[in-house]
Amino acid sequence: MVRLSDLHPVEAEHLSMRALAMPAVGPGEWITPRPLDQATVAIVSTAGLHRRIDPPFTVGSLDYRLIPGDTEFDDLVLSHISANFDRSAFGEDPNIVFPIDRLREFASSGEVGGVARWHYSFMGAMPDPSQFEKAGEEIGRLMAQDGVDIAFLVPI
């Protein structure tokens, strides 16, 4: 997340207002996963990222898109609705938002046990994060069945 002082003052005020209005979500159950070098890691993005063949995100989307681990970068697009973040970085290097190559490198070097077969993408910009509970629980079950130990959440 960026420093508020680095944002346009109007955007900083808007985000501050939204943060204050955001309803609190209680902490979930505390889980200690297996050691990282034995763990399988999946990426969960909130960048509105999806394959070209998938339906785009729209205002208020609470669903998610599946991103297979072997998806090529030229097949990924963003349909996040916000005009307030810089998409040029993703265009230049998709790993800055969806660091799948970095995860593979960690797996190759042994720092991470393995990379999940499936990854997941939501669109953020939701004032009430509790609205994602149903979809979040669903991908939790899917990740458990995929042998995932750690979800690496990358907000945009």
Place this chain on the structure above:
Amino acid sequence: MSEAVVPPRALWVPFPLGRPLGVVDDSEFQKSVMRTAFGLLDTATEPTIEDYEIQAPGEGLSENWSCPLNLSTQSSGSLTDRLLAEVALLRPWAIETRRQRGRTLFGASGAGEDQVDELARAFASIAETGEVTSAPVVVDVAWAFDMPLLARHIADDLRCFYHEALAAQPGDTAPNHDALNRWIFGETVLGEALLLVADGLTKASDSPMAQLVRGLLIPEGHYRGGSAFPEETNFPINPGT
């Protein structure tokens, strides 16, 4: 916002929005961010938000960047003609970026990767007519959205094309997000068209969605000097359009 969500382990990073791993094409920097986040698996025993202390190198992002191209060569004519002329000036550079990368982000609106002129015509039409309820008819394009949200995604595709054009130009500096927006809204026909479409959305005063889409079209601070969102902004859940 992280404090409200109470994630089990979170790393706060001081990077611009859109760059959560910090630096493009710098695998070691990206991995250092990820290693620090993964390190919380060993150290945190309760919900923890840790600050990442390392600043991203400037990587050539400049507040004071200026575009080397003179885009104001055609100052008369219809908005459509001027936007098409601007697109034509940028096209060789955008093609070069796509050639180097072997990919493009263009096309989320439903347009094909080579339908930039079609999108420019469609967007200029929305700007000139103020029509924000019916989608512009473009042969061979199956829009991925309905209006008025479609206008925002057509604009995003055009902005993507402009970003791609800038990325290939010589020089070590690139605009940061604010400099990019100041260029688009201060020096380009696209910026002129964006503000006209925003005005069209404002005039559709009986449509709360149109007012919301204005805030999704124009970055904060660039709509007549203030916020493009309506004062009372409520994001509807799965509202359709």
